[in-house]
Amino acid sequence: ENNQEITDTVVMAYKVAEHREVMLPVSVCYDGNFLSFAAEPVEIVDQEIVDKFLGEKNINWHAALDPERPMGVDPLTGLTPVGGKIFARYRKGHCKGMQNALRVITEVHAEWKRLTGHDFAPLIEEYRMDGAEYAILTIGSMTGAGKDAVDIARDQGKKVGLIKIKTFRPFPVRVLANIISKVKAVSVVDRAVNYGWNCGPLCQEVWATLAFVDKKVPVISHIGGLAGTDLTVEHMTEAIENAARAARGDVPEETVWLI
Numbered sequence: 001e002n003n004q005e006i007t008d009t010v011v012m013a014y015k016v017a018e019h020r021e022v023m024l025p026v027s028v029c030y031d032g033n034f035l036s037f038a039a040e041p042v043e044i045v046d047q048e049i050v051d052k053f054l055g056e057k058n059i060n061w062h063a064a065l066d067p068e069r070p071m072g073v074d075p076l077t078g079l080t081p082v083g084g085k086i087f088a089r090y091r092k093g094h095c096k097g098m099q100n101a102l103r104v105i106t107e108v109h110a111e112w113k114r115l116t117g118h119d120f121a122p123l124i125e126e127y128r129m130d131g132a133e134y135a136i137l138t139i140g141s142m143t144g145a146g147k148d149a150v151d152i153a154r155d156q157g158k159k160v161g162l163i164k165i166k167t168f169r170p171f172p173v174r175v176l177a178n179i180i181s182k183v184k185a186v187s188v189v190d191r192a193v194n195y196g197w198n199c200g201p202l203c204q205e206v207w208a209t210l211a212f213v214d215k216k217v218p219v220i221s222h223i224g225g226l227a228g229t230d231l232t233v234e235h236m237t238e239a240i241e242n243a244a245r246a247a248r249g250d251v252p253e254e255t256v257w258l259i
Contacts, residue, residue: 001143001164004042006030008118011050015108021100023063029168031141031191033228045116053115098170105167123172125164126179128154132161134185134243139165139202142189142231149236160240171205177212185218185246187239189258191225199223199255218246224258231258 006028013026030036061069102123109122125143128150129135138146143164150162163179163186165172180186190200197204199221206219222239225231235258242256 001141003035003038003040004118005120006035007042007044008112008116008120011045011053012105012108012112015054015111016101016104018058018060019100019104019108020060022097022104023060024094024097024101029140034141034230043118045118049115053112101170102167102172121164121166123167123175124179125162125166127162127164129161129163129179129182131159132183133159134240134247135161135163135183135187136236136239136243137163137165137186137188137202137206138236139168140191142191142225142236145231145233146189146236146239149233149240152233153237153240158240158244160243165202168202168205171209173209173212176206176209180206180209180217180219181213181215183217183247185220185243185251187220187222187243187246187256189222189224189231189236189239191223191231193223193226203255218251220246220252221255222258223255 009028013028016022017024017026106122109120113119127143127147136146136150143162146162146164150160153160161183163176165176186206188200188203188206190202192201194201194204197207199207200223203219203221210217210219220239220242222235222242224235238256238258242252246252
């Protein structure tokens with residue numbers, strides 16, 4: 001959402017990636033233009049605290065790459081029945097590591113908060129969701145405009161909140177399903193297009209999550225902010241209004257383009 005969150009997440013990413021129950025690469029993703037080109041003050045945590053947080057060097061040589069310790073990695077496993085079983089075990093292990101990461105990410109964020117006082121939602125942030133009847137769902141830097149729009153709507157007496165996705169992979173299905181189950185409708189705002197589904201990629205993830213929600217909740221796809229254009233408070237207000245209408249039964253059948 002902002003450069004402070006990026007800075008802190010980069011440090012936390014090392015501890016997640018190197019955890020013995022994960023051992024997978026971590027990508028810290030953020031918006032180009034709006035954050036990568038932005039200049040804003042950030043608090044750099046002291047090196048001593050970072051060292052304490054990351055702990056002593058403890059390399060898992062089973063997975064680490066080091067020219068001093070060469071090893072073979074077989075890219076062709078699977079050409080034989082035995083190789084196919086080994087390859088399936090690899091992939092199963094990858095999936096297990098990804099699911100383990102949900103817990104590890106949560107634990108790492110809690111430890112970082114304890115050491116630094118910096119508090120970020122590990123998987124999903126709920127903003128003004130107490131008593132909310134409908135919500136907008138955002139990701140990345142658009143969340144700032146979304147929170148402003150929610151504040152304005154709340155001041156007007158509208159029962160709306162905001163759901164921010166922090167961790168996109170592995171997708172926190174169960175956590176999101178629990179949050180969605182508390183509201184009557186959700187407007188999802190995407191900055192990208194999934195042509196196969198005529199929606200945004202984040203919206204597709206939310207639609208898939210509905211299989212784990214024990215009631216019918218309309219989810220409306222919104223796409224905007226393409227080609228580096230801004231997503232404004234006015235755009236977010238439109239998404240809020242669409243969620244409010246959907247909560248009353250008036251659900252848009254097509255993706256809403258925020259242009």
